[in-house]
Amino acid sequence: MENAIRAEHLTYTYPDQADSRSTRVFEDLDLTVAQGSFVCILGHNGCGKSTLAKHFNAILLPDGGKVWVYGLDTAGEENLIPIRRQVGMVFQNPDNQIVASVVEEDVAFAPENLGVDPPEIRRRVDEALRRVGMYDLRERAPHLLSGGQKQRVAIAGILAMEPRCIVLDEPTAMLDPRGRREVLETVRRLNREQGVTVVLITHHMREAIDADRVIVMDNGAILTDGTPAQVFTQVELLQSAGLTVPETTQLLWALRGRGLDVPLDALRVEECARAICRAVAAERPQEESREVDANH
Numbered sequence: 001m002e003n004a005i006r007a008e009h010l011t012y013t014y015p016d017q018a019d020s021r022s023t024r025v026f027e028d029l030d031l032t033v034a035q036g037s038f039v040c041i042l043g044h045n046g047c048g049k050s051t052l053a054k055h056f057n058a059i060l061l062p063d064g065g066k067v068w069v070y071g072l073d074t075a076g077e078e079n080l081i082p083i084r085r086q087v088g089m090v091f092q093n094p095d096n097q098i099v100a101s102v103v104e105e106d107v108a109f110a111p112e113n114l115g116v117d118p119p120e121i122r123r124r125v126d127e128a129l130r131r132v133g134m135y136d137l138r139e140r141a142p143h144l145l146s147g148g149q150k151q152r153v154a155i156a157g158i159l160a161m162e163p164r165c166i167v168l169d170e171p172t173a174m175l176d177p178r179g180r181r182e183v184l185e186t187v188r189r190l191n192r193e194q195g196v197t198v199v200l201i202t203h204h205m206r207e208a209i210d211a212d213r214v215i216v217m218d219n220g221a222i223l224t225d226g227t228p229a230q231v232f233t234q235v236e237l238l239q240s241a242g243l244t245v246p247e248t249t250q251l252l253w254a255l256r257g258r259g260l261d262v263p264l265d266a267l268r269v270e271e272c273a274r275a276i277c278r279a280v281a282a283e284r285p286q287e288e289s290r291e292v293d294a295n296h
Contacts, residue, residue, distance in 0.1 A: 004070060004165045004197045005033040005056050005087075011064030012051060025051050025220045028065070035164065038191045038198045040208035040228075043217035044242055049201045052217070053169045056199065057087040070164065085114070088158030092170040094150035097157065103145075104129065104138040107156045114161065121160075128159035131194065132186050148179025152186055159190070165197035166190070172207065180207075205232070205246045209267045216243065229265035248272035255279075 010029040013022045025048045033039050033056075043049045054060040055067050058074040070086050072079040091097060100106035107125045116124070129135040132152040142150060151171055158166055168187065172180040188210055190196040200207065208214045214231040216223045218241040224231055232238075232245045235253050244250070248269060252262045255276065260283070266275040 002035040002070075003032050003068075004035045004037075005031070005199070006068045007031040007052075007055065007062075007065065008067075009065035010052075010055065010062050010067060012055070012060065013063050014051075027220065029221065031215070031222070033165075033197065033199060035197055036191075036195050038188070038200070038210070038212045039215065040200045040202065040211035040213070041215045041217060042202060042205065042208055042243070043223075044203060047217045048220040049217050050169050053089070053167050053199065053201050056165075056167050057089055058083050059089070085161055086163050087165045087167060088161055088163040090151070090154050090158055090166060090168040090171050092173040094147070094154040097154040098142045098150060101141055102138075103134065103140050103142055103153055106142060106153060107138075107160050110157055110161045124160040124162065125156075128156040131159055131190065132156045133182075146179055147175045148182035151175065151179065151183045155183070155186060155190075159196075163196070165199065167199045167201070169201045170203070171200075172202070172204065180204075184210075205244055209246060216241070218243075228267055232267060233264040235264065252276075 008030055010026050010031070012026045013024045015022050041049045041052065051060065055062065055074065056069065058069070058080055061075055067074045069083045072083050074083060098106050099109055104125050107128055108121050111121045111124055126135065129138050132155050134149065134152050134156060137145065137149065142153060145153065155166070172183055175183065184207060187198055187200065191198045200211065202208065209228050211228060213226065214228050215225045216231060216238065223241055224234055224237060232249045235245055235249065238245055245253070246267055248267055249264055252264050252266060252272060252275065255262050256264070260279050262275050262279045266272045
């Protein structure tokens with residue numbers, strides 16, 4: 001399978017302008033992201049996940065090691081525009097990405113700056129807005145939209161560039177539950193139906209449940225990496241890094257501590273409920289048998 005992104009021996013240090021000291025973020029970090037996959041990168045604030053995201057479309061460049069985006073070295077100045085055409089970035093505050101006074105004009109901004117012909121811009125804008133469910137609001141002023149709608153417009157602006165990969169850096173951090181749900185549903189649909197590679201940076205564990213792969217970072221290093229079920233069943237490891245697990249896993253972990261034989265990998269609410277029901281049903285015959293023995 002083709003790699004969308006590959007980092008080898010990545011090292012990066014933030015200079016500290018105040019007192020001439022520097023802060024090492026990564027040292028010898030290796031990572032790959034497969035084309036068409038949905039990867040979620042988790043970690044507490046300051047763990048390096050946003051810094052890593054900025055290496056994926058050459059906003060930041062390595063101090064050491066290499067980052068390749070679809071085979072292009074991010075350190076090559078001639079590769080900057082091709083890389084940013086292939087990997088779009090969506091940040092946590094959509095107001096920082098919206099530049100026009102009308103939704104469709106904002107979505108057209110990036111392809112216009114890339115020199116795309118007007119008929120092609122029209123096609124891209126309409127298609128991008130349809131893909132995020134905002135076509136009917138294409139003539140609306142962005143300041144009249146909800147937070148979730150604004151973020152979907154920001155995603156549409158990236159899609160109009162026709163990237164193969166979208167990196168979203170905590171895109172739901174400033175949204176209410178409804179807005180968060182709108183954005184996540186949009187992202188999942190783009191990945192599943194359109195084949196867009198998605199890298200979602202977040203500290204909300206629940207947002208990672210539907211990912212193909214979860215990477216947990218701690219102090220600039222990869223703490224654990226696997227499917228959501230593989231990662232979230234490592235409750236004690238995550239707790240040791242000051243991280244939580246989804247509410248479903250927390251509940252199952254607590255029930256296990258009380259002696260109920262439940263699996264920890266039932267991450268979704270429906271799966272969790274079924275797992276608890278099965279475990280309780282399995283306990284009843286044993287309890288009834290113990291009661292019969294006691295009576296005799």
